[in-house]
Amino acid sequence: MALNEDQPRLGCGRIIDDVWASIDQPPTVHEQTCPDCQSARLALHQLEAVAGSLRERDRDDPALQPGLRVKEAIMMVARAEVRRSRRAPLATTALGVIDISEQALSGLIRFAASTLPGVRARRCTISSTPGTPQSAPAAVDAGNVRITLTVAIASGVRIPATMDLLRERINAVVQAQTSITMQQIDIIVEDLYDF
Amino acid sequence: MTSDQSLRASAVDLEALADTLSDALAAHPGVVRLEPTVRSVIDRWTPAAIDQMHRTLRPAARPPVVARDGLVLSMTDLVLTLQIDLATDIRRSALELAQEAQDLAGRLVQDAGLTIGSIDVTILAIEGARTP
Numbered sequence: 001m002a003l004n005e006d007q008p009r010l011g012c013g014r015i016i017d018d019v020w021a022s023i024d025q026p027p028t029v030h031e032q033t034c035p036d037c038q039s040a041r042l043a044l045h046q047l048e049a050v051a052g053s054l055r056e057r058d059r060d061d062p063a064l065q066p067g068l069r070v071k072e073a074i075m076m077v078a079r080a081e082v083r084r085s086r087r088a089p090l091a092t093t094a095l096g097v098i099d100i101s102e103q104a105l106s107g108l109i110r111f112a113a114s115t116l117p118g119v120r121a122r123r124c125t126i127s128s129t130p131g132t133p134q135s136a137p138a139a140v141d142a143g144n145v146r147i148t149l150t151v152a153i154a155s156g157v158r159i160p161a162t163m164d165l166l167r168e169r170i171n172a173v174v175q176a177q178t179s180i181t182m183q184q185i186d187i188i189v190e191d192l193y194d195f
Numbered sequence: 196m197t198s199d200q201s202l203r204a205s206a207v208d209l210e211a212l213a214d215t216l217s218d219a220l221a222a223h224p225g226v227v228r229l230e231p232t233v234r235s236v237i238d239r240w241t242p243a244a245i246d247q248m249h250r251t252l253r254p255a256a257r258p259p260v261v262a263r264d265g266l267v268l269s270m271t272d273l274v275l276t277l278q279i280d281l282a283t284d285i286r287r288s289a290l291e292l293a294q295e296a297q298d299l300a301g302r303l304v305q306d307a308g309l310t311i312g313s314i315d316v317t318i319l320a321i322e323g324a325r326t327p
Contacts, residue, residue, distance in 0.1 A: 080230040096313035098293045108321050177289045
């Protein structure tokens with residue numbers, strides 16, 4: 001029993017949709033010799049040209065462009081999806097689990113660092129394993145959070161004393177916000193800037 | 196009531212509960228916003244007729260799921276599972292705020308006469324407060 005009996009076929013037995021699906025490809029061996037397919041391809045080429053022309057016109061039609069609200073909604077989702085990264089569990093209550101995304105934690109650390117005069121936070125990587133940033137584990141171990149933070153500092157700032165203050169500030173802010181106590185805070189001063 | 200009618204009724208109840216949760220959590224002091232999901236945005240754009248069609252076509256055994264920005268509600272046998280995704284104000288403890296959000300959601304779910312399976316809260320961002 002033949003399948004797709006409800007779909008129009010060419011004289012050679014091929015379904016027209018199959019010819020259409022490969023209209024942008026060079027003709028197959030069969031199509032090179034089959035008059036039905038050659039005729040169909042010629043007709044479909046014209047249709048493809050018209051369809052392509054309509055697509056191009058729609059692309060530039062101001063009435064068909066997404067509005068600002070739509071674009072903003074898409075960007076809001078995109079940013080939120082980025083934030084849905086690895087998570088660190090903070091508490092388990094009678095109702096369920098409370099956790100924080102790695103992105104949120106990283107942003108908090110950079111914010112905490114930037115509250116110190118003369119310090120500009122740059123990259124922050126979070127790890128639960130000494131020495132190496134985590135590559136892909138599903139969750140951050142909240143009981144064993146180790147970070148590496150790169151910063152630029154103002155020239156003239158005393159680096160050792162500032163690093164001590166920076167560690168205290170990061171630990172205090174993260175503790176107050178999340179109850180996480182950092183196990184290790186590595187800081188790399190990678191740049192100096194002028195006031 | 197047939198199982199299909201029951202399913203549809205519970206889906207309608209979830210829609211109302213999702214709106215209540217969304218309004219209450221968004222208004223809670225310290226919550227900067229409920230973070231949007233792909234599903235919540237698509238649901239917002241989907242016309243009601245198409246939404247109804249999806250609901251009709253959904254297999255009867257599949258539990259109803261309703262999404263709003265920062266909220267995903269799913270229900271099986273009148274037991275509700277809720278995921279909340281928050282952005283919080285840095286002037287408040289994020290953990291305390293998440294617990295408050297969890298408690299608030301728990302009360303509203305119970306007020307709706309549903310049993311709580313779990314209410315999980317994820318802090319997706321900690322930010323400065325909105326400026327009026």
